[in-house]
Amino acid sequence: MIPYILYVLFALGGAAIYLAMPKPSGSQRRAALVLGVGVIAGLLALMSMHFVAPNSNNFFFYMFAGLAILAAGRVVTHPVPTYSAVYFALVILCVAVLLVIQRAEFLAVALIIIYAGAILVTYAFVIMLAQQSGAVSTDTRAREPLMAILVSFVIAGAIAGKIEQIDAVPVKMTAQVPQAVTDVPIETTLPATEMESGHTKAIGEIMFGPYLVVVELSGILLLIAMVGAIAISRKQVPIEDTGEPKLPVGQIGREVPPF
Amino acid sequence: MISDADIILIKEPKLSAADKLYLTQIAEGVKVTLNHLFFKPKVTVQYPEEKRKLRVDNYRGVHRLNRDPDDRVACVACFMCETACPAHCIHIVAAESPWEDREKYPQQFDIDELRCIYCGMCEEACPVDAIELTTEYDIVGQSRDEMIFDKEKLLNVYDQTKDIKPRKNPKISGYQGTGDREKYDQLRERLEKMVGEREPGESKSTGTEATEGNAQ
Amino acid sequence: MLSWLENQVVFSAVLSLVLITGMMTCVAYCIYFERKISAWIQDRQGPNRVGFLGLFGNFHFWGLGQPIADGAKFFLKEDIIPARVDKPLFILAPAISMIVALIGFVVIPWGGSYMLGETLMNVQVANPDVGLLYILGVGSMGVYGVVLGGWASNNKYSMYGAVRATAQMLSYEIPMGVAILVVVLASGQLRLEEIVLGQVGGNGLWNIVLHPVSFLILLITLFAETNRAPFDLAEAEQELVGGFHTEYSSMKFAMFFLGEYVHMITGSAFICVLFLGGWELSFFGIGPAFPGTGIEDVGLISVIIKIGVLAVKVAFFIFLFMLVRWTLPRFRFDQLMRLAWKGLIPVSLGILLLTVFGLYMGWQRSVLFNLGGEIAIVAATLGVVVLANKPVTGRQDNMPAVTQPLGG
Numbered sequence: 001m002i003p004y005i006l007y008v009l010f011a012l013g014g015a016a017i018y019l020a021m022p023k024p025s026g027s028q029r030r031a032a033l034v035l036g037v038g039v040i041a042g043l044l045a046l047m048s049m050h051f052v053a054p055n056s057n058n059f060f061f062y063m064f065a066g067l068a069i070l071a072a073g074r075v076v077t078h079p080v081p082t083y084s085a086v087y088f089a090l091v092i093l094c095v096a097v098l099l100v101i102q103r104a105e106f107l108a109v110a111l112i113i114i115y116a117g118a119i120l121v122t123y124a125f126v127i128m129l130a131q132q133s134g135a136v137s138t139d140t141r142a143r144e145p146l147m148a149i150l151v152s153f154v155i156a157g158a159i160a161g162k163i164e165q166i167d168a169v170p171v172k173m174t175a176q177v178p179q180a181v182t183d184v185p186i187e188t189t190l191p192a193t194e195m196e197s198g199h200t201k202a203i204g205e206i207m208f209g210p211y212l213v214v215v216e217l218s219g220i221l222l223l224i225a226m227v228g229a230i231a232i233s234r235k236q237v238p239i240e241d242t243g244e245p246k247l248p249v250g251q252i253g254r255e256v257p258p259f
Numbered sequence: 260m261i262s263d264a265d266i267i268l269i270k271e272p273k274l275s276a277a278d279k280l281y282l283t284q285i286a287e288g289v290k291v292t293l294n295h296l297f298f299k300p301k302v303t304v305q306y307p308e309e310k311r312k313l314r315v316d317n318y319r320g321v322h323r324l325n326r327d328p329d330d331r332v333a334c335v336a337c338f339m340c341e342t343a344c345p346a347h348c349i350h351i352v353a354a355e356s357p358w359e360d361r362e363k364y365p366q367q368f369d370i371d372e373l374r375c376i377y378c379g380m381c382e383e384a385c386p387v388d389a390i391e392l393t394t395e396y397d398i399v400g401q402s403r404d405e406m407i408f409d410k411e412k413l414l415n416v417y418d419q420t421k422d423i424k425p426r427k428n429p430k431i432s433g434y435q436g437t438g439d440r441e442k443y444d445q446l447r448e449r450l451e452k453m454v455g456e457r458e459p460g461e462s463k464s465t466g467t468e469a470t471e472g473n474a475q
Numbered sequence: 476m477l478s479w480l481e482n483q484v485v486f487s488a489v490l491s492l493v494l495i496t497g498m499m500t501c502v503a504y505c506i507y508f509e510r511k512i513s514a515w516i517q518d519r520q521g522p523n524r525v526g527f528l529g530l531f532g533n534f535h536f537w538g539l540g541q542p543i544a545d546g547a548k549f550f551l552k553e554d555i556i557p558a559r560v561d562k563p564l565f566i567l568a569p570a571i572s573m574i575v576a577l578i579g580f581v582v583i584p585w586g587g588s589y590m591l592g593e594t595l596m597n598v599q600v601a602n603p604d605v606g607l608l609y610i611l612g613v614g615s616m617g618v619y620g621v622v623l624g625g626w627a628s629n630n631k632y633s634m635y636g637a638v639r640a641t642a643q644m645l646s647y648e649i650p651m652g653v654a655i656l657v658v659v660l661a662s663g664q665l666r667l668e669e670i671v672l673g674q675v676g677g678n679g680l681w682n683i684v685l686h687p688v689s690f691l692i693l694l695i696t697l698f699a700e701t702n703r704a705p706f707d708l709a710e711a712e713q714e715l716v717g718g719f720h721t722e723y724s725s726m727k728f729a730m731f732f733l734g735e736y737v738h739m740i741t742g743s744a745f746i747c748v749l750f751l752g753g754w755e756l757s758f759f760g761i762g763p764a765f766p767g768t769g770i771e772d773v774g775l776i777s778v779i780i781k782i783g784v785l786a787v788k789v790a791f792f793i794f795l796f797m798l799v800r801w802t803l804p805r806f807r808f809d810q811l812m813r814l815a816w817k818g819l820i821p822v823s824l825g826i827l828l829l830t831v832f833g834l835y836m837g838w839q840r841s842v843l844f845n846l847g848g849e850i851a852i853v854a855a856t857l858g859v860v861v862l863a864n865k866p867v868t869g870r871q872d873n874m875p876a877v878t879q880p881l882g883g
Contacts, residue, residue: 082626086564089619109608117615118645124622125641128634200604200665281814282691285803292516292802303520 003161005046010160013039014153020077021145036073040066061101068094081127085120092116106200313394319377320396322370324413325389325426332414333389333426336363340381340390348374349381362447368410372398393420483596491600494580502736503542509797510541516801546729554725557629564627569723569730572620576737579613582606583744584668586754586781590773598778599668606667607659610745611652614700617738618644621702621709624731625719636718639808640709643699646812647706650819651696653827654689658682658749660830661845671753683750684842686830688849690750692823697742699815701735704800708808743792744785751788754781818856825852 016039020032044062071090078084092115099108207215278284304311325333336353354366381390393416400406408416417426507522514521525544526535556565586598603609618641625637659665661682662673674681683690699706710718717723720731747753772781806814829848838844 080561082561082564082623086619086623105603105605106608109605109612112612113608113615117612117618117648121615121618121622121641121645124619124626125638125645128622128626128638128641285799288802289798292798295518296512296515296798299518301515301520302518303514305520 005042006160007157009039009042009046010153010157012042014149017073017076017153018145018149020073021149022077022079032077036070040069043069061098064094064097064101068098082124085124085127088123089116089120092120106203316394318394318396319379319392320394321372321392321398321416322375322381322408322413323391323393323416323420324368324410325391325417326414331358332364332368332410333387334365334368334385335361335387335389336365336368337386339384339386343380343384344375345378345380346374346376348372362450365410368413370408370413371406372408373403373406388426391424391426393424395420482594486591486596487600490585490598491581494585494600495577498577498580498737498740499733501740502733503546505736505739505793506545506732507539507542508793509800511538512794512797513801516798549726549729552725554727555722557722559629560722561627561629564623565722566727568620568624568627569727569734570620571623572617572734573730573737575613575617575620576734576741579610579738579741580744582609582667583741583748584671584753585744585785586778587668587671588773589775589778595773597668598782602666602668605665607655607665607670607749610667610741611648611655614651614742615644615648617700617734620731620734621719624723625709628719628722630722632715632717633719633721636709636711636715636721640702640719643702643706643708643811643815646815647696647699647819650692650815650823651700653820653823654692654696655749657686657689657823657826657830660827660834661685667748667753671748671755674752675755675757679840680842681750681752685840685845686750686826686849687846688822688853689826690746692819692826693746693749695819697746698796698799699811701738701742701796703735703739703796705803705805706811707800708805708811711805739793739796740789743789743796746792747785747788753788754785756780756784822852822856825855 012035016032016035019028019035044066048062068091071087071094074087075084075091078087092111096108096111096116099105099111327333334351335356336351338351338353341349341351348371350367350369350371351365352367353363356362356364358364377392379392382388382392385391395416398406511521521538522541523538524535525538525540527540556562581600582603584597584599584602589596589598621640621644622637625633625635625640628634658670662670664670664673670682673679698704702709708718709715710720712718715721720728723731826849829852830845833841833844833848
């Protein structure tokens, strides 16, 4: 039963996004807003009934999860690219809050530093540089709204339907670290009371323990990408010869010591 | 045309190894500013309480209308200053002089101190050294009207500044008009005839008309 | 009596209230001292007229009433929102700038621990596991105020200011992060309180002794991150009118202004905590801490002394910020970029490598290794610079050579 409710909700969500998309004929903002808020409320209600009932502890989860979805909708539907970037930053911040609620402070702060602090600022930078004379018409409307929404919401619905089938009780995920690295397996999901020191150390030990090769490989990949980007973008532009005779320094006049 | 000898070539300074780190140069600069911060005397003049000494004696500040030794206004309402004024800030209403030694006197003498550019042309133009510029510069007012100095105010300025800057040419008694006594008498006769034909009240209006004509 | 305070949450709330009040007062007087110091450096007197309503006759308290008058002026000025600006972002930008600057200070350990009744309190609003990264994250958000303000103003000068600020902050965050990483590696901690505890006299040396070059790099990048001279290209008056805040007036401008100064205070406190032992008072961590400032001193008086010690250290840095502002001319933009990418980043990466090596060998506490290594890296950099025979801050290769006579 629940998967079908989820699918219906996702379909409605897709419809809401479609309505809110900037179109030359003008978008139905109000209907989209009503529908979108209804879908988010439905999703959260479904979650609260099926998984965890809202209480004072997870109030912030419901608040920021709803806000994140709403902001994510605006990222896609806002006609001004700069606003999209700002809403994206809002999504990142909301997700960071959700991570803090999960006591994953390191992930939360890393997300903020990398996404909100670096990548999105670069986006904003590029948008500002590219659109000094106002937004271009191709940027203010969606090109293939129907197909994009169809594909993305089918994927999202499929994932959500699958997640729903997973047992609602939190799984105690245990990363089995080889005995050679540590004697005890590191537990990444601990009850809140046991995690006074936070996750940072555990993440570090996992990243540079069993997954060292993967981390290093992705690092090398990024480095290669950076070198490639620099090689593509940076071209030495020769200074044009203006044809004026260049006077050698000291040919005319008298030289004085600087300052 | 600049001759080659006048051309100065400045090459970029050669930086030493330490200079290229930039930090030593910062230290140099900070040394200078710290020296100024703590040890150099402060040069600010706390203006209303203390005033800077005037650098020139003939500083051109606010105007004054001089008095002659008999304490009358020295001006003879000749309109020379009004004509000379490039800013058109002087307005004179002339009237027949009540005294024997001159034919006209300023019934009204206004200087708009806000329009004035303090060039001193009026002082140059005045044939009797009646208008002079003083060294006072801190004149203030709360409205534009207040800054239009009338005859009383200008004479008042003279009273206040005569000790600091005495009048250049105090002699006014026995002033003989244009110098040619005969011509002067003839002119006076003709003038009296003209004035006599009019109503006594209208006689003043000649001055007003002249002022307006000049202003245009 | 104060039992309701014996709860870290309540205590933190009260502390943050006290800190915000204190911070705003400090900022107001920072502006006053900025004006005074700039005046003294230029052989002037500075503001000395505004006293306290003339209550004390002709004695004006050296103009100490000036911040109050300034604040009143900002509130009473007309708040202009120009016609063609992007209104929501125009209003949001100064708020972001201010908020981001203000939330940075919550993880600064102001005075160690405080025994209140039976409970041991942290004199710190929050002590998260990732306090140091939190400051970095908040700092990286700071650029949004500038960027959005500049973009929303619909003014080319604001726009140029915003573009410059973005490029500058992105570039200088890298050496900043790497310089901080050195401390993290050396102390093995991300909690700021623990980093301070590691530097308390007897426990270990101040990090400035071990990593002077990292300290210098962090200081330089802080100048850039706070948009202060010589890195204030985002608001270069001679070229960009006011830069990103050209269109702002009244309280909105004041929020940018206050944000900059709060940023300065937080940044100074941060650098004190990382490199100068925070609230701890001893001679560079050599020998025991002075009485009243040790770890075991948790009484009210020692907490006040500790806060005072940190305040003095912070005040020194603020003075340095101001002194440098009124001493150095602004960088040219290519010089700025070159300093970050060709100067600071390689050096800081070298130091990072050195520290990792020291950590591997177990030498992370060795003065000889750290100090010697950092000096060697700087010397090597200098050697490269000298061999290349190009001034660090001079002309680039692809700029035309100077052939025309200059001046004359």
